[in-house]
Amino acid sequence: MPFKDSGQGLRTASSGFREFKSRMSNKQTPFVMLAVAVVVILIGPFLPPGLRSLVIEIMILCIFAMGYDILLGFTDQCSLGQSIFFGTGAYGVVLAISYLNANLWLALIIAVIASIVLAFLTGLIAVRLSEAYFVIITAIFFSIFYLLSLSMSWLTGGDDGISITVPSLSLGFTELSLYNPLVNYYFAFFFLIISYLILTRVVGSPLGKVFISIRENSERTKFLGYNVFRYKLIAFILAGLFAGLSGALYAIRLRYGSADFFSFDWSVLPIVWVLIGGTGTLIGPCIGVVIMSLFQYYVSAWWAQYLIIVGVLIIVILRVSPKGIVGYIRSRKGKVKEKG
Amino acid sequence: MPSIDVSTLLFLLSDGLLWGFTIALVALGLSLIFGVMGIVNMAHGDIYMVGAVLALYVLEWTGNFWLSIIIVPVVIGLLCVPTERFVLRPFEGRPAVTMIATVGIAYIIQQVVLATFGGMHEKMPNPWPVVINLFDVGYSGYRVLIAVISVVIIIGLWFFLYKTSYGILIRASIQDKEMANAMGINSNKIAMATFALGGALAAIGGVLAAPVTQVFYLMGADVILLCFIIVIVGGLGSLKGTLIAALMFCTLQGGMSIILTPVEAKVAIFVIMILVLLFRPRGMFAK
Numbered sequence: 220m221p222f223k224d225s226g227q228g229l230r231t232a233s234s235g236f237r238e239f240k241s242r243m244s245n246k247q248t249p250f251v252m253l254a255v256a257v258v259v260i261l262i263g264p265f266l267p268p269g270l271r272s273l274v275i276e277i278m279i280l281c282i283f284a285m286g287y288d289i290l291l292g293f294t295d296q297c298s299l300g301q302s303i304f305f306g307t308g309a310y311g312v313v314l315a316i317s318y319l320n321a322n323l324w325l326a327l328i329i330a331v332i333a334s335i336v337l338a339f340l341t342g343l344i345a346v347r348l349s350e351a352y353f354v355i356i357t358a359i360f361f362s363i364f365y366l367l368s369l370s371m372s373w374l375t376g377g378d379d380g381i382s383i384t385v386p387s388l389s390l391g392f393t394e395l396s397l398y399n400p401l402v403n404y405y406f407a408f409f410f411l412i413i414s415y416l417i418l419t420r421v422v423g424s425p426l427g428k429v430f431i432s433i434r435e436n437s438e439r440t441k442f443l444g445y446n447v448f449r450y451k452l453i454a455f456i457l458a459g460l461f462a463g464l465s466g467a468l469y470a471i472r473l474r475y476g477s478a479d480f481f482s483f484d485w486s487v488l489p490i491v492w493v494l495i496g497g498t499g500t501l502i503g504p505c506i507g508v509v510i511m512s513l514f515q516y517y518v519s520a521w522w523a524q525y526l527i528i529v530g531v532l533i534i535v536i537l538r539v540s541p542k543g544i545v546g547y548i549r550s551r552k553g554k555v556k557e558k559g
Numbered sequence: 560m561p562s563i564d565v566s567t568l569l570f571l572l573s574d575g576l577l578w579g580f581t582i583a584l585v586a587l588g589l590s591l592i593f594g595v596m597g598i599v600n601m602a603h604g605d606i607y608m609v610g611a612v613l614a615l616y617v618l619e620w621t622g623n624f625w626l627s628i629i630i631v632p633v634v635i636g637l638l639c640v641p642t643e644r645f646v647l648r649p650f651e652g653r654p655a656v657t658m659i660a661t662v663g664i665a666y667i668i669q670q671v672v673l674a675t676f677g678g679m680h681e682k683m684p685n686p687w688p689v690v691i692n693l694f695d696v697g698y699s700g701y702r703v704l705i706a707v708i709s710v711v712i713i714i715g716l717w718f719f720l721y722k723t724s725y726g727i728l729i730r731a732s733i734q735d736k737e738m739a740n741a742m743g744i745n746s747n748k749i750a751m752a753t754f755a756l757g758g759a760l761a762a763i764g765g766v767l768a769a770p771v772t773q774v775f776y777l778m779g780a781d782v783i784l785l786c787f788i789i790v791i792v793g794g795l796g797s798l799k800g801t802l803i804a805a806l807m808f809c810t811l812q813g814g815m816s817i818i819l820t821p822v823e824a825k826v827a828i829f830v831i832m833i834l835v836l837l838f839r840p841r842g843m844f845a846k
Contacts (some may be wrong), residue, residue, distance in 0.1 A: 295655075297655035297656075297658065297659065299601075299662075347840065348836070349840075349841070350654050350655055351593070351597075351654035351795055352791060352795065352836075352840070352841070353655075354599055354654055354655050354658045355599060355790070355791055355795075356791065356836070358601070358658075358787060359784065359788060359791070359829065359832070362780070362784040363784075363825070363826060363829045366822055366825060366826075367822070367826065370820075370822040487662055487666075490659055494659070523674075524670040524671075524673065524674050526666045526670045527666065527667050527670040529663070529666055530662075530663040530664065530665070530666030530667035531667065532663075533659060533660065533662065533663030534646055534660050534663045534664070537650065537656060537659060537663075538649060
């Protein structure tokens with residue numbers, strides 16, 4: 220298994236004190252998260268416009284990255300076709316608004332349902348295949364969808380895309396315009412928090428435990444009577460759902476959708492995020508998003524061929540620390556604990 | 560819609576079949592690399608692209624296209640050796656990881672070509688402007704020629720793999736790597752040679768295809784898609800399956816172009832692949 224998290228071993232080999240310490244550090248995590256959330260909420264109005272828009276983008280992409288972590292980090296399925304769901308989510312919103320005149324919530328629901336259905340259908344075919352076939356077939360899926368989105372320009376607008384007028388956000392008691400960047404900021408933040416809560420919930424639930432057992436030893440999980448295919452499919456759909464949600468929010472932020480949402484970059488970036496930050500950690504991928512977005516934002520301005528660095532980065536991460544930054548920190552902590 | 564008559568159909572089918580031999584070269588390289596090393600080579604299409612770009616440069620510098628058929632594969636093969644040794648060696652045998660790593664390589668290759676060669680579509684002059692009468696339609700002689708060259712290379716490859724002692728070592732590594740190791744075969748050397756061979760095959764494909772397609776830094780994307788479909792349907796690592804699937808799919812694609820647009824033909828092939836996978840999840844000729 221390629222993406223093992225050796226941190227698991229630490230938890231099972233427990234001496235009483237270490238267990239206590241790790242439980243304490245687990246208890247700290249919600250407080251750290253809460254602190255980060257409060258900072259993000261408070262800092263919103265004071266950010267300069269350029270940086271604020273970057274933060275909005277980062278928050279939206281974090282949803283994508285965390286969803287992908289369920290797939291790659293928790294069930295060890297490396298999909299190269301995630302842009303399908305990102306693009307589907309984006310077009311779900313764009314088409315629902317421009318053709319159906321849907322309001323914002325309906326458009327979002329349509330987008331998410333569309334990506335769930337698509338993830339279910341592609342997952343049915345892809346997930347039952349073995350590892351090498353799975354990665355190749357997801358790549359093929361991606362290519363076909365990208366080709367279709369480019370050629371069906373009567374529906375998708377092709378490379379030029381379709382622009383939309385984003386309807387205002389109705390909260391029941393008041394109407395807010397998403398053209399106000401601050402509203403957009405809290406809108407994205409709301410979905411980030413919801414996604415994070417749902418995903419931590421999933422990971423902590425029995426379902427998440429089954430995911431981990433599939434990653435660690437899918438043969439044995441099968442012997443224990445679990446339907447491995449079904450659980451892998453659930454993970455695939457979850458990842459597709461959050462990719463779709465993220466794509467939808469991204470399209471709302473840019474107020475347009477184009478075939479570019481299906482492009483290869485959106486399939487590779489999730490892998491890079493998750494690998495940089497650390498597989499199977501949920502928070503790690505978000506750190507990956509922050510690093511990559513800052514990197515893209517600043518480096519692409521002065522060097523057009525910055526993708527070379529991305530390529531080198533991918534190879535270096537795989538070589539140096541397959542568990543990413545968070546995995547690295549955890550393993551360092553583990554070492555220190557063992558010494559002490 | 561063009562009128563459907565038998566000679567047009569035969570013409571399109573044979574056009575597809577002839578093109579299939581060149582695609583088979585590229586796909587065989589991909590299949591060989593997977594079979595021996597467990598590497599899903601996402602950069603294969605880009606090696607093909609580099610082959611085409613280098614062919615243009617060779618033509619520019621020497622004025623002779625035919626030289627590039629010899630020079631380019633050798634250059635690419637030599638470049639592949641250090642790539643395998645220093646970049647891919649630690650990941651071998653883990654398909655998902657190699658796939659990500661080769662995506663990294665693909666990015667590097669694409670951007671380097673974009674920076675040096677540029678982002679425009681270049682058309683190469685036809686090096687053998689002869690017209691052949693094929694089912695009452697004038698047909699480019701060069702396309703027949705590249706099919707013949709491809710067949711010669713495939714036969715050479717078959718001879719190498721099945722009749723020479725080194726080829727036996729490669730096939731032994733495909734069948735059972737650990738056993739091959741236990742028998743004293745230096746699998747590292749085999750892997751290095753295989754990666755160079757696979758890269759060279761893709762490069763030859765690129766060189767041969769350069770005059771009939773447009774040379775462009777993203778031209779590998781189309782070919783890698785078709786090759787992956789072929790390799791999946793043929794069965795990963797099965798050379799016979801790859802060859803048969805390549806010829807079959809290209810002929811089909813040619814035949815379908817009579818009623819379908821190129822994109823629709825690609826989608827149709829994709830649907831066929833899914834149908835095959837539903838019944839044979841490991842391809843038609845998997846071990």
